[in-house]
Amino acid sequence: NRQWAFYAPVELLDSTDVFWKEKALLQPDMATRFKPVPKDTSAAFSLSLMSWGQSFIGADVAWAMGATGAGIIAGSIDTGANSPDLTVVGCHDFTGTSNPNVCDDLAGHGTHTAGTIAGKFTGIAPGASLFIMRVFENDACCGMLSWSSSQIAAIQFADSTLPTANPIRVLGMSLGSPGQSGGYNYVVSQYRIDGGNIYAAAGNDGSGTINYPAGYDSVASIASVDPNYTRSGWSDYNNKVFLSAPGSNITSTVPGGYGTMSGTSMAQPHATGAATLVLSVNPTMKPDSL
Numbered sequence: 001n002r003q004w005a006f007y008a009p010v011e012l013l014d015s016t017d018v019f020w021k022e023k024a025l026l027q028p029d030m031a032t033r034f035k036p037v038p039k040d041t042s043a044a045f046s047l048s049l050m051s052w053g054q055s056f057i058g059a060d061v062a063w064a065m066g067a068t069g070a071g072i073i074a075g076s077i078d079t080g081a082n083s084p085d086l087t088v089v090g091c092h093d094f095t096g097t098s099n100p101n102v103c104d105d106l107a108g109h110g111t112h113t114a115g116t117i118a119g120k121f122t123g124i125a126p127g128a129s130l131f132i133m134r135v136f137e138n139d140a141c142c143g144m145l146s147w148s149s150s151q152i153a154a155i156q157f158a159d160s161t162l163p164t165a166n167p168i169r170v171l172g173m174s175l176g177s178p179g180q181s182g183g184y185n186y187v188v189s190q191y192r193i194d195g196g197n198i199y200a201a202a203g204n205d206g207s208g209t210i211n212y213p214a215g216y217d218s219v220a221s222i223a224s225v226d227p228n229y230t231r232s233g234w235s236d237y238n239n240k241v242f243l244s245a246p247g248s249n250i251t252s253t254v255p256g257g258y259g260t261m262s263g264t265s266m267a268q269p270h271a272t273g274a275a276t277l278v279l280s281v282n283p284t285m286k287p288d289s290l
Helices: 054-057 059-064 109-118 146-160 182-193 264-281
Strands: 018-022 030-034 074-076 087-091 129-134 138-141 144-147 168-173 199-200 217-225 240-245 250-254 257-261
Touching: 054 059, 054 240, 054 250, 059 264, 074 109, 074 146, 074 182, 074 264, 109 129, 109 168, 109 250, 109 264, 129 146, 129 250, 146 168, 146 182, 168 264, 182 199, 199 264, 240 264, 250 264
Parallel strands: 018 144, 074 129, 074 168, 087 129, 168 199, 199 217, 217 240
Antiparallel strands: 018 030, 138 144, 250 257
16 A cells, blocks of 8 residues: 655644545555654754755855856746745646646645745755646645655656756655555656656654655655754654755745745755756766766
8 A cells, every 4th residue: 555645844734643645556545644743943043034054065155156056947846836036937737637837835835845946045056947846735635635646747747858958857856655656666767767866855754764755766865954964853764865954944935935844855955956056067967976
């Protein structure tokens, strides 16, 4: 059975558990009980337009050298995005709605992750463009739902752009579950073979659980650290983790302004943004080198 959980930061949840389920590829559906991320106090600070994660990974040094992400399109596969600080060149809703060209954020999560990738003030690659891919939908029963078919369609769409003049070279995904499938693995593998790079949140169980898509060999799994170079207590850790990035109390865009959230969801876009910076100065770099 497949189990999928959206890695929502605690700021988006109440005290009750939230249910998520995913329509499995060639496997039965299953409802998943979601555990909220514990409130992280290790990096508390006053809200500002500059996140500590930017300088922590040296993004400001890259900017001084002329690398801003300009000329690169990064894809954000999430809940949508709404912020004037984002340079959005396109969007698509992959949930099967009647208006697929509307990608308004349903939860605030997608705006936050997109803002860390390429927000004008909070982004790692503030000069980059974004293609917003909404894969979550509201459900009267269980709140926010994402289906594997929506996620796969988004990845395949990004793959289809790689031979074009406007390729989506980098994808950020802050979602996952312990379940996996051969079909999903094939899609992410093909995207990498074709020249794309996927960065996904490792998970917020605070354990060695391997979640997917982060656990697939063709996907870079991103764990979380705090400003003291210490693993965030809720961050997963395992031999699939590619690197760790800032994920504790990260300031970024939210619909209507700015907000602070925590989770490996927040770590993932630091890595996605860093990859975007590198590609902006070396656009021919292959995934294995990046």
